[in-house]
Amino acid sequence: MRGQALKGHLDLLLLAVVSDGPKHGYAVIEELRLRSVDTFDLPEGTVYPALHRLEKAGYLSSDWSEVQGRRRRTYTLTSRGASALGEQRQSWADFSAAVNHVLNRSPWPTTS
Amino acid sequence: MRGQALKGHLDLLLLAVVSDGPKHGYAVIEELRLRSVDTFDLPEGTVYPALHRLEKAGYLSSDWSEVQGRRRRTYTLTSRGASALGEQRQSWADFSAAVNHVLNRSPWPTTS
DNA sequence: GCTTGACACCTAGCTTTTCTAGGTGTAGAT
């Protein structure tokens, strides 16, 4: 049971999921679990505050609605959020490439 | 530049570098910078405490020596460290695959 | 002689992120 090492990359994941269409928090958690094949099964206490943080940062906006007696807060990616997502995708690509270089002992860019 | 998102993956990087042969702290920092092509240019305040932590955890052992008037603490991977490295390599593989699945909208393992 | 920069180590405390551990409430099934 392990999945608590997403440190620093949570924002990227959340923005990516919401970028495919507005979603409410609970749905974001489900989608993340589905797409990662259970690797990312995040507690609500992780996701809700993170969504609040992203909204505060201007990357997401939210609207309340009521569906079958349950209130939902649905998040939508803003344009600022879209550009942040682009940057963070690039950061992830750079970061993961660098880790792989370290693990594979090759300090050169993979030209392949 | 920027590359401060190695959160949670620092141990893996340090163990990997030391696994190629005993190294002292300063050399670890240099090696990491070289292999990552400057992506990981870590401050001493990050690396030294992390090495201490890894030694305390039994993953590294250290010996003091003196080279040209300068004292060095040289770290060696222990057998426990070697197995931890193996596990963390696997964790990294799983983690990065999961992130890529989320980013690429495919919840299935990349068979290609 | 003095200063600067690379080498080589260290720690205290700040900040941020993530998780734990609770809480509220609705709807539907047993």
Added chain:
DNA sequence: ATCTACACCTAGAAAAGCTAGGTGTCAAGC
């Protein structure tokens, strides 16, 4: 009635990494 899934929330703990200092050696340049 109770349980599970749905759907939201927050306070506080824990941990990681960074900032910003500190000590000391050696070699080069002024």
